[in-house]
Amino acid sequence: MVVSGEKPTLIRKVVRDGKEVLVRHDGRLVDQMRPIRIEVGVLSNADGSALVEYGGTRVIAAVYGPKEAMPKYMSLPDRAILRCRYHMAPFSTAERKTPALTRREVELSKVLREALEPVVLTELFPRAMIDVFVEVIQSDGGTRTAAITAASLALADAGVPLKDLVAGVAVGKVDGVLVLDLDEIEDNYAEADMPVAMAPSLNQVVLLQMNGVLTLEEFHAALQLARKGILEIYRLQKEALRRKYAEVKVEG
């Protein structure tokens, strides 16, 4: 998106409950995430699926397999290959996006694959292939982290053995203040933007990217902030999976 016009006020000082706090353009506190909605098993044709919403960002992930590796020469003798596709729907942005995979989407597909590879127990399915499709239905910043959150849930829903679920969230510096879960407007004017994804039970970082400039102290603080958000998302992920199981029990 082309950034034009005057920079809006993104951080204001507001008195809440007698205390002066920093409030963001949408009324959130600096360490507050957007409302998150997670649903598992939203598609019937896929082996596993999940829908994740971070405020206005909405993504759907679908998992197929393990199945026969195609093309066959891509298969590996000791483990399964993960094939990821991150794609934004043409209607996901304010202006129509071409439906073809752009350079950015190809790169994010790779980023997604590399974030999932450490947690998927691929060695259980040698020469097979696991397909992960992520479709961005609506984009409002933080799509790659939402995509990772959704993809790991879809894998768990498909019954693919995982070392841990993966949750992701972005942190950034807006108007000199570290903020959690940036949206599109904040992202456009941020001095730094850092998407982080972790496997919380293993205490492992699986994705860490950064755009912009942070000091070392700010980086450490940002990582702590991301961790706090990730633990909250992880709790919601587990809740969503358990909710689906409760439904299955009622049916059967």
Add this chain to the structure above:
Amino acid sequence: MTAARLQKLEGKIVLPGEPLATIEEFLPEEGVYVDNGVIRAAIYGKVRIDSRNKRIRVEPIKATLKIPRRGEIYYGFVSGIIREDLALIKLVFDSQMERLSGTFTGVLHLSQASDRRIESVYQVIRLGDFVRVQVVNEHPLLLSIKQPQLGVVAAFCSNCGAILYRKPGIDHLVCKRCGNRELRKVSTYYMFVDRG
């Protein structure tokens, strides 16, 4: 492991990454993995403990995902006959008729296609037949229909496409619509039997 903790763990619904026990306490089986001496759940399901044999596993809520292994039995369709001595079979269901997570294409060679000498695989199977096969090798995925329980489970008439019936006492399969007779390596599990 104390009895109280053990009782709490048995049947518990767990999610990937959840720590269950240590490797000193149990032998890990399916649905779990070991990380740094800790046995953790790998799938979401129920914990099952075999305290006599000291085994722990997680029972999945959906069917277990699997890929064809040597000795296992699968159902599939004949998807291509590429040579007189080679047929391709697309595996779709496992021996319990549970759908696989994807299809796997295996090769059936003439030497594994019949318990007697034949000249061509056309003498035992045809395109589109539904067959019960055993995996004899994983890579390349080689299949066999030699045993009596293996072979064609449902076949269709090459002339008119109708279902072929097995008649007790006759080697051939018979088409009830056009009267055509065809040869197959018929499994004892053949679905359509005409006793009339």
